[in-house]
């Protein structure tokens with residue numbers, strides 16, 4: 001019998017308890033043992049829940065109970081998730097989490113602690129919700145020379161961008177709709193400013209490169225600057241706009257970015273719509289592999305959490321990677337990032353644009369000058385825009401091309 005404790009009885013915690021209960025036969029057959037949810041930690045009481053008698057408010061009961069084998073932390077946030085995870089691992093308990101913030105901030109420390117204490121730390125649900133992506137990358141494709149892992153890692157922003165494309169809605173209207181449907185938080189900043197995606201690309205990058213890049217070293221832009229005019233311009237040249245997390249590596253240095261990118265319809269990520277997520281791994285000799293599925297929600301996230309529990313019960317293993325190390329020194333200067341750009345400006349003439357950017361591909365636009373540049377370094381693109389603004393131009397938008 002495996003006794004487990006769930007920390008947090010919100011959407012994900014409720015989903016985990018429900019999955020373990022409803023799919024008892026499948027779960028126990030795969031895990032090879034019975035599972036009993038002994039405690040659920042929450043600040044609230046749930047008198048109408050079938051788990052009402054297991055709800056407790058004191059974490060010390062869990063960490064000091066020798067019968068508890070595995071702690072499932074689905075509270076979110078860095079604190080007290082950090083303190084609870086450390087004490088559970090030190091007490092010899094496996095820890096599973098869906099909490100991308102705590103993994104992005106402290107995953108290196110947790111993996112080392114798990115190793116030291118002979119227990120497991122797993123976090124499949126922290127990236128891509130229900131998509132099995134972390135384990136397959138490590139177990140099935142890490143033997144490739146991986147040059148990039150990139151993805152649509154935030155369902156809320158993908159829903160907003162999809163609406164802007166399919167209905168021509170503004171960012172503000174699309175955000176209000178996402179909030180009404182319960183996809184976006186009431187305070188949606190972590191989603192729309194790219195913070196959530198930056199945590200997820202930090203985790204993906206760490207599994208591929210072994211280096212956990214501090215999120216403050218990740219160049220992060222959200223989607224608040226994407227305008228209906230940009231969507232129209234993209235459509236005219238057959239491009240879509242997606243918020244991508246990208247971790248590019250040459251085996252030594254790493255470039256990690258979260259920003260809106262324009263993608264051609266040939267790119268597999270361009271067809272990922274609505275609240276869905278996808279992760280693409282590019283490498284040799286595999287070329288490109290994409291994982292696709294629901295990136296959030298009680299059921300899908302619970303599926304990933306319980307998958308980790310099955311893995312721990314079957315193999316007693318964390319991830320088959322050398323310990324990841326927190327390292328910001330390997331991060332390449334963003335000024336060296338090289339790509340094509342879409343630029344929209346007012347108050348510029350074709351001669352000035354040519355002087356600043358060289359030959360460009362113009363896109364017909366009402367009241368502004370919109371064009372696609374050739375590939376150039378970030379620092380060069382910024383210098384070209386500065387040269388145009390110095391001559392009276394005004395930048396309306398700039399979106400990089402994948």
Ligand code: HSE
Pocket residue numbers: 129153154155156157183191196295296297
């Ligand atoms: N807010 C996140 C999203 C939830 O929209 O993708 C899942 O991590």
